[in-house]
Amino acid sequence: MEGNKLELSEKPSADPPATYKAIPEADMEEDAVTRPKSLVKPNAASPEADGADEKMLPKEEVADAKISPNEKQNGDAKLDIGDLKTAFVGLTKEELMKYANDPFWVRLRWFLFITFWILWGLMLLGAVMIILAAPKCNPPPPRTWWEKGPLVELKDDASEETIKKVKELGVTGVIISWPENAYSEFSEDHELIKSFKQFKEKEINVVVELEPSASPLVWFNKSESRDPLFSEFYIWRQPKEASNGGEPTPPNNWLSVRNVSSWKYSPNRKEFYYAPMDKPHLNFYNPRVVEKFSEVIKKFLNYGAGGIRLKGAPYLLVDPNFEDEPIKIPNPTGDGFKEHSFYTHPKTKNVMQLGPLLKQWRFIVKNMTENGPFMVAEHLSNIEAYKVNSSFVVDLPLQSHLLNKPSVNITDVVHVLNTTFNADNITWPLWKVNASSEWDLVTYLLPGTPLVMLESENNKELLKIRNSPSIMRGSFSSHLLNNKTVFAFTRVTAGNPGILVALNPSDNRTVVDFPAHIKGLSEDVTVQLFSANYSEPNVAVSVKHDAHSVPISPKSAIVMSYVPPSK
Structure with a gap:
């Protein structure tokens, strides 16, 4: 035997040739079926011929056998059994138990156990730290009392009857115009100051309207006489070269709204002083003048005012170079430019230095109140003059030039709304409108605060809708429908x-199909409120209506609620 190869040689026999008898084919088939199989057929004369020595290898140990002929020896052949392969079936329980208490494996198991829980704890701690360090998505702060509104304007009337009427209107604050010079001396015994406490007892806040530019006469007299402390309290300019028979000439072409020069001559000082409202105008480029009005603001806030509104704010500052106003409209008569409307007024109105000045006073109001409003009384015709670093320095910019007109073109309304919210980036203006029922519904529900009149009617349902989250915080989208008639x-x-x-x-x-024009609207709406002149018999409050066919009476308004589609 060579290796795993068994060499079989066929040797000649001395016995005489054997003879055989043919076996029937049927017997051969039966014998083939019943006879056990063997890898190598033994000699017929061998005692193991009965197949007892023919044992199969275990199933796992079966090897491939290969017979290869030997060309060098006639009749010789080699049987290649190949390598016997035995499969590993693992350790038995008894064999494994031998390692259960082995010190090496015990230490390894404890090491892996402790390492797992340490890593798990670190991952848990890391997740907590990520959550804590992540920027918070805080809810928006609630609206202030002056943002909720409505507000109402009063002159100097603070009688008990007025206070009762204001309370019935459901307003959150009143704007009271201070009837005297803001710089004058007064005490807490002043009747209007006493009313502040009465309003607060009714949970009504007070915003005081003050005029900064008007001053006590005694200050002007001292300035005119060149008193060192007051000499620069006002705006003084040398006249131009004498003309017209030696009469002093104003330093530039600045005109008041009465179409006369904004400059008045002082014979005592031999200079012109700036007086656009026929009163000497304080010089707010002077830090001492700014501080004087700061003291006035603090005094009113200490007496209980919840906010400040300035009157005449656009005209507080003038061009420091005192250049002429540019011409807007040429004079058709050729008699000279003697009318205020002939000029633009960038030199005397909304001067760009106005923002930093107002910011100083706003800081005082915000620090001495619970985020009370700092407002101006006039409409903002130049938005940029009231900003510092792109941020407004006034609250509730007034929008009064459109919605308070007797007849309103709704195309102009949409244009003004787009300009206000998109171009000017005013998010919460003060809307002043007339007292018509249908416009009240619009004004109360626009983004902003309504400024109502004392004669307005109380509408508790409208106030309830106004205080809903969708009005206080909701997005705004305007539309012109039915050929721009709605x-x-x-x-x-x-x-x-x-x-x-x-x-x-x-x-x-008219009848409006709202879902056809407004994206995201549901198929039906619930009527919440309508104006007094709405007269549709099939429409009732708190009843659902098909959003595709909502009738609207002439000169009327309707308020509906709907369920926005889920995203």
């Missing part, structure tokens, strides 16, 4: 019903 807008915030407001200012009844 003005509509939506207010909606996540997790709350949306509010749909529609106004028909025309003289004709």
Whole structure:
């Protein structure tokens, strides 16, 4: 035997040739079936011929056998058994138990156990730290009392009857115009100061309107006589070269609204002083003058005022170079430019240095109140003059030039709204409108605070809708419908019903298919409120209506709620 090869040689036999008898084919088939198989057929004469020595290897140890002929020896052949392969079936329980208490494996198991829990704890700690370090998504702060509104303007009337009427209107604050010079001396015994406490007892806040530019006469007299402490309290300029028979000439072409020069001559000082409202105008480029008005603000706030509104703020500063106003409209008569409307007024109105000045006073108001408002009384015609680093320094910019007109073109309304919210980036203006029922519905539900009149009617349902999250925090989208005859807008915030407001200012009844024009509107709406002149018999409050066919009476408005589609 060579290796795993068994060499078989066929040797000649001396016995005589054997003879055989043919076995029937049927017997051969039966014998083939019943006879055990063997890898190598033994000699017929061997005692193991009965197959007892033919044992199969275990199933796992079966090897491939290969017979290869031997060409060198006639009749010789080699049987290649190959390598016997035995499969590993693992350790038995008894064999494993031998290692259970082995010190090496015990230490290894404890090491892996402790390492797992340490890593798990570190991952848990890391997750907590990530959560704590992540920037918070805080809810927006609640609206202030002056943002909730409405507000109402008063002159100097603070009688008990007025206070009662104001309380019935459901307003959150009143704006009272101070009737005297803001720099004059007064005490807490002043009747108007006493009323501050009465308003506060009724949970009504007070905003005091003051005029900074008007001053006591005694200050002017001292300035005119060149008193060192007051000499620069006002705006003084040398006259131009004498003309017209030696009469002093104003230093530039600045005109008042009465179409006369804004300059007045002082014979005592031999100079012109600036007086656009026929009164000497304080010089707010002087830090001492700024500090004087700061003291006035602090005094009113200490007496209980919850906010300050300035009168005449656009005219507080003038061009420090005193250049002429540019011409806007040429004079058709050729008699000279003697009218205020002939000029633009960038030199005397909304001068760019105004923002930093107002910011100083705003800082005082915010620090001495619970985020009380700092306002100006006039409409802002130049938005940039009231900003510092792109941020407004005044609250509730007044929008009064459109919605308070007797007749309003709704195309102009949409234009003004787009300009206010998009171009000027005013997020919460003060809306002043007339006392019509349909416009009240619009004004109360626009982004901003309504400024109502004392004669307005109380509408508790409208106030309830106004205080809803969709009005206080919701997005705003305006639309012109039915060939620009209907003005509509939506207010909606996540997790709350949306509010749909529609106004028909025309003289004709109309029916509106809202979902066809306004994206995200549901198939039906619930009527919440309508104006006094809304007269549709099939429409009732708190009843659902098909959003595809909402009728709107002439010169009326309707307020509806709807369920915004889930995203």
